[in-house]
Each structure stands twice: as C-alpha cells, then as structure tokens.
Amino acid sequence: MRTAYRVEDVRAAERALMARVPEGALMQRAAAGLAAACGQLLGKVYGARVALLVGSGDNGGDALYAGARLARRGAGVTAVLLSPERVHGGGVAALRGAGGRVVDGSGDLPGAGGAVLRADLVVDGIVGIGGKGGLRPGAAELARAAEESGALVVAVDLPSGVDADTGEVRGAAVRADATVTFGAYKPGLLVDPAREYAGALRLVDIGLGGELSAYAPAVEAPQYADVARLLPVPGGESDKYRRGVLGVVAGSARYPGAAVLAVAGALRGGAGAVRYVGPAADAVIARFPEALVSAGPVPKAGRVQAWVVGPGLGDGHGDAGERLRDVVAADVPVLIDADGLRLADASAVRKRGAPTLLTPHAGEAAALLGVERAEVEASRLDAVRELAGRYAATVLLKGSTTLVAGADGGVVRVNPTGTAWLATAGSGDVLSGLAGALLAAGLGARDAGAVGAFLHGLAGRLAAEGAPVGAQDVAEALPAAWRDVRRG
Ligand SMILES: NC(=O)C1=CN([C@@H]2O[C@H](COP(=O)(O)OP(=O)(O)OC[C@H]3O[C@@H](n4cnc5c(N)ncnc54)[C@H](OP(=O)(O)O)[C@@H]3O)[C@@H](O)[C@H]2O)[C@@H](O)CC1
Numbered sequence: 001m002r003t004a005y006r007v008e009d010v011r012a013a014e015r016a017l018m019a020r021v022p023e024g025a026l027m028q029r030a031a032a033g034l035a036a037a038c039g040q041l042l043g044k045v046y047g048a049r050v051a052l053l054v055g056s057g058d059n060g061g062d063a064l065y066a067g068a069r070l071a072r073r074g075a076g077v078t079a080v081l082l083s084p085e086r087v088h089g090g091g092v093a094a095l096r097g098a099g100g101r102v103v104d105g106s107g108d109l110p111g112a113g114g115a116v117l118r119a120d121l122v123v124d125g126i127v128g129i130g131g132k133g134g135l136r137p138g139a140a141e142l143a144r145a146a147e148e149s150g151a152l153v154v155a156v157d158l159p160s161g162v163d164a165d166t167g168e169v170r171g172a173a174v175r176a177d178a179t180v181t182f183g184a185y186k187p188g189l190l191v192d193p194a195r196e197y198a199g200a201l202r203l204v205d206i207g208l209g210g211e212l213s214a215y216a217p218a219v220e221a222p223q224y225a226d227v228a229r230l231l232p233v234p235g236g237e238s239d240k241y242r243r244g245v246l247g248v249v250a251g252s253a254r255y256p257g258a259a260v261l262a263v264a265g266a267l268r269g270g271a272g273a274v275r276y277v278g279p280a281a282d283a284v285i286a287r288f289p290e291a292l293v294s295a296g297p298v299p300k301a302g303r304v305q306a307w308v309v310g311p312g313l314g315d316g317h318g319d320a321g322e323r324l325r326d327v328v329a330a331d332v333p334v335l336i337d338a339d340g341l342r343l344a345d346a347s348a349v350r351k352r353g354a355p356t357l358l359t360p361h362a363g364e365a366a367a368l369l370g371v372e373r374a375e376v377e378a379s380r381l382d383a384v385r386e387l388a389g390r391y392a393a394t395v396l397l398k399g400s401t402t403l404v405a406g407a408d409g410g411v412v413r414v415n416p417t418g419t420a421w422l423a424t425a426g427s428g429d430v431l432s433g434l435a436g437a438l439l440a441a442g443l444g445a446r447d448a449g450a451v452g453a454f455l456h457g458l459a460g461r462l463a464a465e466g467a468p469v470g471a472q473d474v475a476e477a478l479p480a481a482w483r484d485v486r487r488g
C-alpha cells in the first residue's frame with residue numbers, strides 16, 4: 001500500500017523525531033533528497049538555471065538548502081523571496097555561501113519574474129503543509145510565471161496552493177511536473193483535484209517511519225501486490241458456489257444493454273455463475289449463454305452470495321421497484337449502482353445487516369448529498385466519507401481518482417489505475433458486475449470496491465492503449481488485467 005497521513009499526524013511524528021536528532025537534521029535530509037531529485041530531473045546540473053520560489057516557512061527553507069547544494073554543483077541558482085523580512089535565515093546564508101543569488105519577490109520587481117522566466121528548473125518552496133487556501137496574489141503571479149516559462153517545475157513537499165489533507169484546490173496553485181515529498185505522502189497528493197497538480201511523486205525518507213507507525217493512514221492506494229493478495233483465485237476444491245454466484249438486477253426494456261454489461265463485468269471478473277433477474281433476460285442470454293436468467297421475482301431466483309442492483313433500471317416503473325426492494329432486503333452483500341441509488345429507500349439501506357456497497361459517480365453522489373456536482377468533484381474525500389456515514393455503507397465514488405470509504409470512518413482507499421478513457425457509456429455497469437462478483441466471492445465491501453476499481457482501471461488502460469474504447473472492450477480486457485496483477 002502507498003499510504004498517506006494527515007498533516008497533524010505528520011507534524012506530531014516530526015516533533016517526536018526532532019527531539020531525538022540534532023537541530024536542523026530533518027531539513028538537511030529533506031533538502032538532500034530534494035536536490036538529488038532536481039539533479040536527476042535536470043540531467044546536467046552544471047550550468048543549469050534554477051529559480052527557487054521561497055515562502056516564509058520551512059518549505060522555503062528546504063528549497064534554499066537544496067538550492068545551495070545545486071549551486072555547489074555548478075547550477076546558477078536565484079532565490080526569489082516572497083517575504084524577504086521573514087525568510088529562513090540559515091537557508092539564505094547557505095545559498096549565498098554557495099554562490100547563489102537572492103532577489104526580492106515581494107513587489108512587482110522585474111528581477112524576480114525574469115529569473116523565473118529564464119529558468120530551466122523552478123523549485124516551488126512557497127508553502128508546504130503549513131498552507132491555507134489558494135495562493136495569495138504575489139505567490140499566484142510567480143506560479144503563473146513558472147507555468148509560462150516552460151521550465152520543469154518541482155514542488156517541495158506539496159504543490160503550493162493545494163490542500164494537503166483534502167486534495168482540494170480552492171484558488172491558484174502551482175502546477176508541478178514532479179513533487180518531492182518528505183517523510184510520508186499527504187492525502188492531497190493521491191486524490192484529485194490536487195493530485196493532478198502534483199505530477200510524478202517522489203517520497204524522500206527522512207526517518208519518520210517509526211514515529212508514524214503510531215498513526216493510522218488517512219488514505220491508502222493499493223499497489224499490484226496488495227491486489228494480487230486479494231484476488232479470489234479458484235483452488236482445486238472450487239465449484240461455482242465457492243467461487244461465488246452473483247445475482248444481477250439491472251436493465252429495462254429501454255436499457256437492456258446495462259444488464260448485458262453488468263453481467264459481462266461479473267463473468268469476466270471471476271463470478272462462478274450469474275443469475276440475472278429482469279426484463280433484459282433475452283438480451284443477456286443471447287450474449288452470455290452461461291448466464292442463468294429469469295423474469296423474477298427476486299426471491300425465486302435461486303441461491304446467490306451477493307446482488308448487484310441498479311444499472312439501467314430506468315425510472316423504477318413496473319416490477320423494477322419491487323425487485324430493488326427485494327434485493328435491498330436480502331441477507332447477502334449488495335452493491336447498489338446508478339438508478340438503484342436514486343430509487344432505493346435510504347433508511348432501508350441503512351438498516352441492512354449484510355455489507356452494502358454504493359457506487360455513485362460524482363453526479364449521483366451530489367444528488368444523494370443534496371449538493372452541486374462541482375462541490376463533490378472539488379472535495380471528493382469529504383463527499384465519500386459523508387456518504388458512507390449517512391448510508392452506513394461502504395461507498396465507492398467513481399472518477400479520475402476513484403475512492404472507497406467505509407462507514408467506520410477509517411482509511412479511504414484511492415485507486416491508482418484510473419484512466420480518462422474509462423469515461424464512456426456503460427463502463428460503470430461493467431464495474432458494478434465486477435465488484436459484485438468480488439463480493440460474491442467473499443471479499444469485504446472495501447476490498448471488493450478497491451480491487452474492482454483497480455482491475456477496471458487496468459482493463460481500461462489495456463483495452464484503450466491510448467485510443468478510445470467502449471465498455472464491452474473494457475469487460476473483455478478484465479481477464480488480461482487479472483493476469484497482469486497476478487504476474488505483478
Ligand atoms: N517540520 C519538520 O520537521 C520538517 C518540515 N519540512 C518542511 O517544512 C514544511 C512546513 O513548514 P512550515 O510549518 O514552516 O509551513 P510552510 O508550509 O512553509 O508554510 C507556512 C508559511 O506559508 C505561508 N502561507 C500559508 N498559506 C499561504 C498561501 N495560501 N499563500 C501564500 N503563503 C501562504 C504562511 O504565511 P503566514 O500565514 O504566516 O503569513 C507561512 O509563512 C513542510 O511542508 C516541509 O517542506 C521539511 O524540512 C522536513 C522536516
């Protein structure tokens with residue numbers, strides 16, 4: 001797992017560690033890691049033009065000490081100070097001692113902007129975990145100059161202007177090609193919209209690991225090995241029931257395709273068998289003769305270990321409402337998606353005894369929360385936690401960084417395999433069948449959501465290879481995604 005910790009926990013761990021190491025040692029470790037990363041990105045340090053954007057806190061101190069190291073290796077380094085009267089004194093002295101230049105960036109001074117515009121590399125040390133809100137005007141102007149310069153931009157600890165804990169970007173922020181972060185990832189580096197500003201991530205070990213083990217991460221991103229451990233690979237004793245039989249209530253006369261895609265996601269995603277219940281039975285059986293289909297009712301469908309309900313149900317007219325109620329009342333894990341989210345009775349969902357997994361996209365989450373879609377997109381971590389609490393359910397919030405939160409308020413999983421090519425009609429139906437198959441195989445709701453999102457993202461990438469794909473292609477690529485994960 002790639003783990004990210006809350007700022008207050010990082011700070012507490014730093015305090016504990018600082019009490020045991022010489023003064024300034026942590027900043028020197030940070031600066032050494034930062035300078036090494038900058039050197040690698042530049043390729044050739046000697047003769048490179050480097051501009052440091054230096055704020056008044058320790059984030060600026062890191063930039064100054066790293067700048068001094070680059071200057072000693074022959075780079076031409078200019079520090080632009082946003083508040084010359086409140087700057088890290090030791091850092092300025094070190095830079096000057098190494099032959100670096102210092103200019104006043106607090107006013108409208110041509111020297112400051114010029115240094116940024118001419119730079120090969122801009123180091124963003126405006127603000128780190130001490131930041132509040134979007135960048136202030138002077139800092140925002142320098143961030144714009146950095147973007148216009150075409151230089152490589154390396155953020156120190158965090159891109160300045162993004163919220164470390166929530167991933168929110170409320171106002172101007174630095175857009176970095178790479179972010180060198182210290183001690184631990186911060187949640188905002190893994191979650192959009194902030195993640196998009198961070199570029200490639202590099203973690204510098206400053207010795208915080210032991211102290212941090214006292215805290216639980218706020219966010220974690222599963223890696224290949226984590227997902228491989230959770231894959232329900234059949235053994236010698238497996239039969240279709242042991243692998244998991246999934247019931248699917250999806251599709252309508254108007255939207256039969258949603259049923260076909262959900263069943264495709266389940267069968268390609270590892271279900272031992274799928275029982276489809278609803279009006280799209282003919283369409284399902286025509287495409288998947290291995291599916292067991294019936295028109296209903298749900299209680300007569302036969303034994304299943306989990307249900308998926310919702311994709312393509314439409315407005316809930318006819319028997320659809322009854323099928324939905326029966327599934328919500330079932331004593332097995334249930335995944336509710338799409339129209340099912342809108343139509344399900346919230347109090348019946350909350351009262352369920354077996355695990356529940358809700359899989360809204362931002363628009364659906366916004367409707368459930370009674371806020372604008374843009375608000376959910378701006379504040380995805382808050383939104384997914386809030387929904388999970390309200391529904392006493394596990395919630396998978398789809399999007400560029402898909403999130404999975406449990407009702408217990410614990411660590412939120414973020415999926416690292418997403419791709420914009422997955423933003424295509426029916427792709428969510430495939431995910432619901434896939435994650436439902438994982439529930440039926442016995443994974444808990446958080447694991448089923450996280451593993452489903454990981455495989456779905458990977459399948460999307462494999463199917464797309466940089467070109468458009470349809471949802472069926474994504475379903476067809478699921479076995480390849482499985483193989484990829486098992487190979488590591
Ligand atoms: N502790 C450690 O062991 C280690 C810490 N390390 C480093 O220290 C960093 C944390 O340093 P920090 O606490 O000094 O805060 P920091 O991020 O520099 O920001 C505070 C300054 O920013 C300003 N400011 C705030 N909001 C702003 C805005 N929107 N736009 C513009 N300015 C804004 C704010 O101004 P003020 O509100 O005071 O006027 C204040 O002056 C951390 O990220 C890491 O890089 C490493 O060396 C490893 C060891």
Ligand SMILES: [K+]
Nearest residue numbers: 127156158160
């Ligand atoms: K920064």
